Amino acid sequence: MSASPNGSRPSGSPLAMLRAFLDNSASGGLILMAAGALALVVANSPLAPLYFGVLESYVGPLSVLHWINDLLMAAFFLLVGLEIKREMLQGQLATWDRRILPGMAAAGGMIAPAAVFLIFNGNDPVTSRGWAIPAATDIAFALGVLSLLGPRVPTSLKIFLTALAIIDDLGAVVIIALFYTGELSLLYLGLAALVLVALTVMNRLGVLRLTPYLLLGAVLWFFVLRSGVHATVAGVLLALTIPLRLRLRSPDDRTEPPLHRLEHSLHGWVTFLVIPIFGFANAGVSFAGLTSDVFLNNLTLGVALGLVVGKLVGVFGSTMLLVRLGWAKMPWEATVRQMLGVSLLCGIGFTMSLFIGLLAFAGNPLLQEEVKIGILGGSLLAGLLGWTVLRFAPSKVELPHEAQA
Numbered sequence: 001m002s003a004s005p006n007g008s009r010p011s012g013s014p015l016a017m018l019r020a021f022l023d024n025s026a027s028g029g030l031i032l033m034a035a036g037a038l039a040l041v042v043a044n045s046p047l048a049p050l051y052f053g054v055l056e057s058y059v060g061p062l063s064v065l066h067w068i069n070d071l072l073m074a075a076f077f078l079l080v081g082l083e084i085k086r087e088m089l090q091g092q093l094a095t096w097d098r099r100i101l102p103g104m105a106a107a108g109g110m111i112a113p114a115a116v117f118l119i120f121n122g123n124d125p126v127t128s129r130g131w132a133i134p135a136a137t138d139i140a141f142a143l144g145v146l147s148l149l150g151p152r153v154p155t156s157l158k159i160f161l162t163a164l165a166i167i168d169d170l171g172a173v174v175i176i177a178l179f180y181t182g183e184l185s186l187l188y189l190g191l192a193a194l195v196l197v198a199l200t201v202m203n204r205l206g207v208l209r210l211t212p213y214l215l216l217g218a219v220l221w222f223f224v225l226r227s228g229v230h231a232t233v234a235g236v237l238l239a240l241t242i243p244l245r246l247r248l249r250s251p252d253d254r255t256e257p258p259l260h261r262l263e264h265s266l267h268g269w270v271t272f273l274v275i276p277i278f279g280f281a282n283a284g285v286s287f288a289g290l291t292s293d294v295f296l297n298n299l300t301l302g303v304a305l306g307l308v309v310g311k312l313v314g315v316f317g318s319t320m321l322l323v324r325l326g327w328a329k330m331p332w333e334a335t336v337r338q339m340l341g342v343s344l345l346c347g348i349g350f351t352m353s354l355f356i357g358l359l360a361f362a363g364n365p366l367l368q369e370e371v372k373i374g375i376l377g378g379s380l381l382a383g384l385l386g387w388t389v390l391r392f393a394p395s396k397v398e399l400p401h402e403a404q405a
Contacts, residue, residue, distance in 0.1 A: 029144020081239025134306025347382025
């Protein structure tokens, strides 16, 4: 896992690494909240012309906003890919019995919000393109809210939320690659595929130095950018080629796998710099000239209710169904009411929802503003409701002992 902000690393035990991840993500969520709030203040202050002017100014071939969303966010997606690979092979999602509950909850938590969104926008060929916006959970924000509750929430639920969000991120990456891709260039797709093959061969040959992977990763990012597929997908593809297992020279060899080293190096930067910059750059909504109609139109309502209602129905409904059918067990020492609160927190969809919204309505600032209002309103309501439920939920186990995982 990642290094802490002061540069120290957690011990090598899986439990200590997981605790460090939860602590860092929670802290990062609080910083992300502050960045989003600051963006709203600046966008509605005398500094608004400077704020929007800087984001729209060009540095080379791309605007500052595009550099943030295409290049900086590639580091975020690289970290997401590293976490997905590690959790699937060695972590909380390494076995099918561990995957079924967060996996089905994540699936329900993507399908139901999309369905709610389409109830409002299914008949509009323009706005219906945003069906995936409320489908993603912001793990940093959600864990940030959980951190405010301290020990009232059992660790098992934090682990469940983390696992769910990782699967949720994987689904979002697939959606971006399949549904939010522009006009494709077969030439650059082919070049990107060749680079990916080279990275895979390096992995198979046992190359453990990170520098060659990162250099080829930069080339891969450029080719993917030019191919028409969103450039951030290159981060996930690169992550899947980073070696996780070592060929130990002796039983006493304690060399850290390249994937862990890269994850350690990236986590603090992404959590405390990249994501807050993204939030500050994209959460700024100017309310000047807006009327009450914008808060009640189908796009805004579809996004907001997709996050609040859709996530609750999808995550909580899927979880309770699996438990009632006996196909999965509740997380250890978690109550039904606490699961309800965590399901509400899954409606905080800030980072990935904003990202998908920008892709869905690229070139349409008006619709992007409506999406941002829906995301901010829905995420705020989901966070408040989730915190309230968890704050007043009994902390003692309500279910019989044998019903716990």
